Each structure stands twice: as structure tokens, then as C-alpha cells.
Amino acid sequence: MPVEEVRDELKHLLGRCERWLRMEEAVRDLLPDTEGLAGDITRLEALRTRALSSMLNVALLGRQSSGKSFLISGVQGGLRYVPITDEDGMPAAEYLGILPSSARPSTACPSTVIPVGDDEPAAPEGKALLRVRFEGGEVADIGTDLPPAVVAAYGAADGDVTNRRPEHIGRRVEAIEMLVSGASLPVKLFDLPGSESPVEEHEFIMREAWGEADCFIYASQAASALTATELQLIRDLYAHHMHGNAGKRVLWVLTGIDLATQREQGQAAWKSVLATNNEYLHTHFGGQGGQFIGEGFLPVSAAWEAEADFKEARGEDGGSLRRLSGMEALRDRLRKLMESGAGNVHLTKVADEARWLVRRRQRDIADTLDTHQVAVGDLMAQRDGLRERVDGAEHSLERIRAELDREMQRRIRAAQKPFGDLAHELHRELDQLIDDGNLSAEHVNEIDVRQVQMFSRWMTAPGGPATLWESELRTLDGNARRLLRADLGVETDAHLVTADPLDTSFFPMRSDGRRPLTVYGLVQTVANTVSVAGPIAGGAVWLTTSLSLATIAVPAGAAVVTAIAIAKVTDLLKDRESKVHKARQERKEMIDEQVKQARATFEDVARSQGLLLVDAVENHHLRHQARLRSTLTQIMERMDADDTAHSRAVIDRLAPVDEEGRRLVTALQDLSDGFRTTPRPDRSRLA
Numbered sequence: 001m002p003v004e005e006v007r008d009e010l011k012h013l014l015g016r017c018e019r020w021l022r023m024e025e026a027v028r029d030l031l032p033d034t035e036g037l038a039g040d041i042t043r044l045e046a047l048r049t050r051a052l053s054s055m056l057n058v059a060l061l062g063r064q065s066s067g068k069s070f071l072i073s074g075v076q077g078g079l080r081y082v083p084i085t086d087e088d089g090m091p092a093a094e095y096l097g098i099l100p101s102s103a104r105p106s107t108a109c110p111s112t113v114i115p116v117g118d119d120e121p122a123a124p125e126g127k128a129l130l131r132v133r134f135e136g137g138e139v140a141d142i143g144t145d146l147p148p149a150v151v152a153a154y155g156a157a158d159g160d161v162t163n164r165r166p167e168h169i170g171r172r173v174e175a176i177e178m179l180v181s182g183a184s185l186p187v188k189l190f191d192l193p194g195s196e197s198p199v200e201e202h203e204f205i206m207r208e209a210w211g212e213a214d215c216f217i218y219a220s221q222a223a224s225a226l227t228a229t230e231l232q233l234i235r236d237l238y239a240h241h242m243h244g245n246a247g248k249r250v251l252w253v254l255t256g257i258d259l260a261t262q263r264e265q266g267q268a269a270w271k272s273v274l275a276t277n278n279e280y281l282h283t284h285f286g287g288q289g290g291q292f293i294g295e296g297f298l299p300v301s302a303a304w305e306a307e308a309d310f311k312e313a314r315g316e317d318g319g320s321l322r323r324l325s326g327m328e329a330l331r332d333r334l335r336k337l338m339e340s341g342a343g344n345v346h347l348t349k350v351a352d353e354a355r356w357l358v359r360r361r362q363r364d365i366a367d368t369l370d371t372h373q374v375a376v377g378d379l380m381a382q383r384d385g386l387r388e389r390v391d392g393a394e395h396s397l398e399r400i401r402a403e404l405d406r407e408m409q410r411r412i413r414a415a416q417k418p419f420g421d422l423a424h425e426l427h428r429e430l431d432q433l434i435d436d437g438n439l440s441a442e443h444v445n446e447i448d449v450r451q452v453q454m455f456s457r458w459m460t461a462p463g464g465p466a467t468l469w470e471s472e473l474r475t476l477d478g479n480a481r482r483l484l485r486a487d488l489g490v491e492t493d494a495h496l497v498t499a500d501p502l503d504t505s506f507f508p509m510r511s512d513g514r515r516p517l518t519v520y521g522l523v524q525t526v527a528n529t530v531s532v533a534g535p536i537a538g539g540a541v542w543l544t545t546s547l548s549l550a551t552i553a554v555p556a557g558a559a560v561v562t563a564i565a566i567a568k569v570t571d572l573l574k575d576r577e578s579k580v581h582k583a584r585q586e587r588k589e590m591i592d593e594q595v596k597q598a599r600a601t602f603e604d605v606a607r608s609q610g611l612l613l614v615d616a617v618e619n620h621h622l623r624h625q626a627r628l629r630s631t632l633t634q635i636m637e638r639m640d641a642d643d644t645a646h647s648r649a650v651i652d653r654l655a656p657v658d659e660e661g662r663r664l665v666t667a668l669q670d671l672s673d674g675f676r677t678t679p680r681p682d683r684s685r686l687a
Contacts, residue, residue, distance in 0.1 A: 055343040059213035067255035073097030074302025077184035081306040100156030115183035222270035228441040300326035355668035362661030372647040408610035411472035
């Protein structure tokens with residue numbers, strides 16, 4: 001089924017889920033616990049918006065003034081061409097976009113453009129809502145259809161803060177979001193700080209965005225070719241591409257070709273820059289980086305397309321400008337990524353979260369329904385059985401957690417063993433390369449790229465730490481499930497409160513008060529706090545391979561890359577007057593220290609992931625205990641009242657709600673299973 005048809009089916013199911021929650025709201029007087037119902041209704045509405053909006057998350061990278069913000073506005077059809085007369089009386093043009101832009105990295109903040117459905121109340125048709133996150137985490141919706149000066153006041157380096165709300169003047173903005181209806185593509189676009197941004201908060205926001213991104217756009221201005229100053233950022237991107245993130249594509253975009261049309265050597269200047277940039281990529285990231293480089297840079301001009309829109313709106317011919325702009329070619333590449341599987345991944349996450357939410361609430365309804373279906377003569381036996389089970393559950397959780405903690409530490413140590421040989425392997429392959437150059441920026445890049453390639457092989461080898469830990473964590477997950485089954489028992493229809501299998505997909509907690517924090521997000525959050533003082537490498541982002549904790553694995557080489565892949569040798573040596581041979585020796589000695597950092601980082605992240613599993617077991621156990629106690633209370637109330645007429649009324653009202661909830665859980669599961677079993681095209685051909 002085409003992804004658009006799947007999205008329509010999911011939209012239909014989510015609409016049914018919303019109506020089902022409102023059915024539950026109508027019978028809440030019969031349920032023992034309806035806390036959080038209003039919040040779950042809001043979450044279902046948000047899931048519906050997610051299903052209708054972004055099906056691809058794209059992070060834009062590039063040096064300052066590379067045209068990222070301008071390009072985002074163009075991609076989403078939000079760039080407007082306005083002819084003006086300049087101060088000298090000459091014809092000129094201004095461009096009004098979705099996002100502000102700034103050439104000063106010191107204060108400009110990360111921005112995100114999020115497409116939403118036209119029925120989104122926060123962003124009515126054709127409008128954009130500005131949402132701001134301030135230092136400290138507070139989030140505020142500023143308004144829709146705002147003047148550019150107001151948007152710039154919150155998000156641009158050169159914005160006039162007096163255009164903010166009075167209570168926001170003087171507050172530091174960490175990030176802004178623009179929720180846009182009527183966008184050209186269902187694509188969420190992250191406009192990340194340039195590689196030179198010194199603001200510490202931006203680094204954390206970048207890490208989160210790198211982890212959430214399905215692919216990347218690297219933007220470079222057509223007015224000048226790539227330089228050595230961009231090596232570090234591209235090297236970060238290369239490390240992220242290589243280490244555990246197979247399929248995360250990079251689209252290379254040469255922006256602003258309209259600003260480089262002067263003739264040089266018989267052709268437009270941007271064509272020379274295009275050739276130079278592609279040669280640059282092949283020189284520094286060739287070899288195993290074929291998929292990373294892809295087809296190289298795509299020349300585009302969002303300004304030409306905006307001017308074409310202006311001309312065509314006036315009945316003039318804008319076809320030539322539109323074709324030359326290259327913008328539709330860029331959109332086609334993004335559409336291919338959506339169709340190749342990224343869109344399915346997005347929809348699967350939405351379907352899984354909706355299923356988890358409905359399943360959790362449906363189980364409470366089923367417990368109440370089962371309680372009222374128990375015959376009066378059986379009430380005493382069920383009461384005694386529930387008391388016994390409650391007492392047993394309360395005494396067993398501490399034992400289970402202690403056993404899992406001990407096993408987790410043992411398995412972490414087993415996965416760490418290969419680090420004993422890492423320093424020898426690094427020196428064997430890198431020492432001669434270090435001696436063969438003068439540690440210039442290009443030479444350092446060659447060393448670091450070799451490290452990235454080596455670590456990728458080493459971490460994912462049959463005996464590598466990533467492979468070992470994936471296996472150890474999977475075994476830990478299996479043992480956790482076994483312990484739960486042994487403790488909670490395999491229930492039959494003769495017992496109330498049937499034990500569910502452990503579900504580690506989602507936790508009932510929130511990251512920022514507005515959206516649920518999934519296991520996927522929690523792993524990223526925990527891992528991104530590890531070694532935050534260290535250099536950014538591969539985006540310093542940790543990813544999981546699935547929403548299921550059973551398949552969480554340390555990304556290939558990530559633990560090593562965080563400490564090693566981007567060794568800031570140039571920075572360390574810049575202010576020294578040592579001779580080259582001393583610098584080479586220091587570079588070799590650095591390897592030993594990096595190995596120690598890598599091992600410690602690996603241990604921290606592995607422990608964080610293991611603790612997530614242990615916490616999931618505890619959460620599951622506590623929820624089962626709560627269900628037992630709630631059912632016991634209802635049984636006691638029935639024994640006191642002995643009102644069978646009331647029970648029949650409860651059954652009549654709850655049975656339809658329970659049946660629809662079961663149908664929804666099954667339908668959402670079938671939809672997700674269909675995603676997971678559908679073969680996906682080879683993304684490597686979409687470069």
C-alpha cells in the first residue's frame with residue numbers, strides 16, 4: 001500500500017481512537033481510576049497531527065550564512081519574493097520566509113519548521129504558529145501570522161528584542177518552532193546552529209536533533225567552495241553516518257546559485273564551485289564513503305523559485321526560473337526517502353504509541369468488566385485469591401530488581417572485554433599514518449576518517465563491544481520477562497487481572513509536559529548526558545535500532561566515536577611551538593587516553609540502557625500490583641453491596657467500550673505489523 005494510503009488508514013484509526021476515549025469518558029463513573037484521561041485524549045489528538053504532518057525528519061547542517069533558513073522556507077513553499085526599490089533608487093528584491101536568518105552565530109538559536117494539518121487549531125489554514133522554548137525549559141506559544149520582526153525578535157541574532165512580548169524581553173531563547181499549515185512536504189526540518197556556534201545549550205539541542213533526524217541536508221553557499229574550516233562538521237556527519245546509522249542519508253545542497261552567476265572560465269561561477277565541492281568530498285571522504293557522498297551537491301536557488309511564483313501569480317512566464325531553481329529536484333529526493341521507508345517508520349511509531357495508549361486504558365476497563373461478571377457465589381474465593389496475589393507481588397519486586405541489577409553488571413563487564421586490545425589496534429593502524437604527515441587540518445582529517453572507518457569495523461565485528469552488548473542486552477531482556485512470568489504467573493480465564501506480557505515500548509511519563517517520553521527518546525536523553533564535556537563526534541548522538549528494548553544496541557562505534565573520532569588535534573597544537581615530531585608523539589599518546597575515555601563512556605551508556613530495562617520491569621510490576629489492588633477493592637465493594645442489578649448495568653455500559661477497544665488494539669497492531677513486514681527499497685540507490 002502506498003505510504004499516503006497507509007497514512008489515511010492510520011488517520012482513520014486514530015479518529016476511532018479519539019472517539020473511543022470519549023466513550024470511556026462517558027462511563028468514567030464506573031471506573032476506579034480515570035486519572036490522566038483528559039491528557040490521553042490530548043495525546044491522541046497530537047498523534048493524529050503527527051500522522052498528518054511530518055513523515056520525514058531532516059536536519060540541516062552547514063557553516064554560518066550557508067542559507068539553511070532560507071532553504072527551509074523555500075522547501076516548504078514559504079518563501080515570498082517582494083520587489084522593492086533600494087535606497088539608491090535601483091530595483092531590488094526582498095524575500096520573506098518562514099524563519100529568520102542570521103549571520104552571527106553567537107545568539108541565533110536552533111529552529112524547527114513542523115508541518116501540521118489544516119485542521120490544527122494552533123495553526124489555521126495558511127498560517128504559522130511561533131512556539132518558543134526559553135532557558136529553563138518553559139514553552140510559550142507566541143501567536144500566528146506574526147510580522148517578520150516579531151519572529152526575528154525571538155529567533156534571529158540581529159532581531160530587535162523590543163518586538164517581543166514585554167515579559168519575554170531579557171529572557172534567553174533556547175529554540176523556536178514554527179508550526180506551518182499548507183506546507184509543500186510532510187517533512188519536519190531542523191535548522192541547526194552553524195558549526196561555529198559557541199552556545200552550550202545549542203550543542204544539546206543539536207544532539208537531540210541529530211538523533212531524531214531520518215536524514216540530513218548539508219548546505220553550502222555557491223559563492224565559495226568548501227574549506228578546511230568545514231572539515232570538522234562534515235567529519236562529524238561522516239562519523240554519524242558510519243556508526244550504527246545505516247540508511248541515514250545525506251543530501252548535499254549548493255544554495256544561492258542565483259548569487260554566483262557571473263562568468264568564470266566560460267561558465268557560471270557556481271558551476272566551478274560545484275565541481276570543486278564534489279572533488280573535495282571525494283578527496284576527503286572517498287573510499288568507503290560512497291554512500292555518504294552519493295551524487296554530490298545539488299545546485300538550487302530558492303530565490304529563483306520564489307520569483308517564479310511571483311511572476312506566475314501575475315500571469316507572466318516563470319517556468320524557466322522554476323526549472324533552473326532545482327527546488328523540485330530537491331523535493332523529489334526527499335519524497336523518495338519517505339517512500340523508501342522513512343515514512344513507514346514514522347507512521348509505525350505513531351501507530352505503536354496509539355496502540356500502547358489504548359491497550360493500557362482498555363485493560364482497566366476489562367478488569368472492571370471481569371469483576372462485575374463474577375458470579376455472586378464466587379466473590380469470596382476471588383477475594384481470597386486476590387489478597388494472596390497482592391501480598392506475593394509486594395514482596396517479590398525488590399528481589400527481581402536486585403537480581404536484574406547483578407546480572408546487568410555482569411553482562412556489561414562481558415561486553416567491555418574487547419577494549420583491552422583497542423589501544424594496540426589503534427596504534428597498529430594509525431601510528432604510521434601519523435608519522436607520514438605534518439598534522440595539518442587535511443592530515444588530521446585523514447587520520448580521523450581512518451579512525452571512524454576502523455571503529456565501525458571494530459565495534460560491529462563478531463567479537464566487538466557493540467555486537468556483544470546487543471546480545472547481552474537481548475539476553476537480559478529475555479531473563480527479565482522470564483522472571484516476571486515466574487512471579488506473576490501464567491493466568492487463566494478463571495483468575496481476575498490477567499497478567500500482560502512486558503511492554504517496553506513506552507513509559508507513562510513526559511519529557512517536557514507536552515509530549516510523551518518514549519523509550520527511544522529516553523535512551524537518547526540519558527545517553528546525550530554522557531561525557532557532555534567531551535568533543536562532539538558523530539553528532540555525539542546515541543541511537544537505538546528499535547522502539548523495543550529487546551533490540552537496543554550501542555550504535556556501531558558510537559561509544560568510541562564520542563571520545564575519539566573527532567580528535568581536536570589542530571586546536572591542541574595551535575598555540576604550541578613544539579616541533580612536528582613532538583606533536584606526532586603527543587597525537588599517539590592521545591590514543592591511549594582516548595581508549596580510557598571510550599571504555600568509560602561505553603560502560604556509562606550500557607548501564608543507562610540496562611537500567612531502562614530494569615525500570616521497565618519495575619514499572620510493569622507496579623502497574624500489575626495496582627490492577628490487583630483496584631480489582632480487590634471492587635470485589636470487596638460488590639460483597640458489601642451484593643447488588644447484581646447494578647453489576648448487570650455496569651456490564652451493559654462497559655461491554656461495548658471494551659469490545660471497541662480490543663478491536664482498535666488489533667487494528668493498530670495489524671497496521672504496524674504490515675509496516676514491519678513490507679520490503680523496503682535500497683536507500684543506497686537514492687543518493
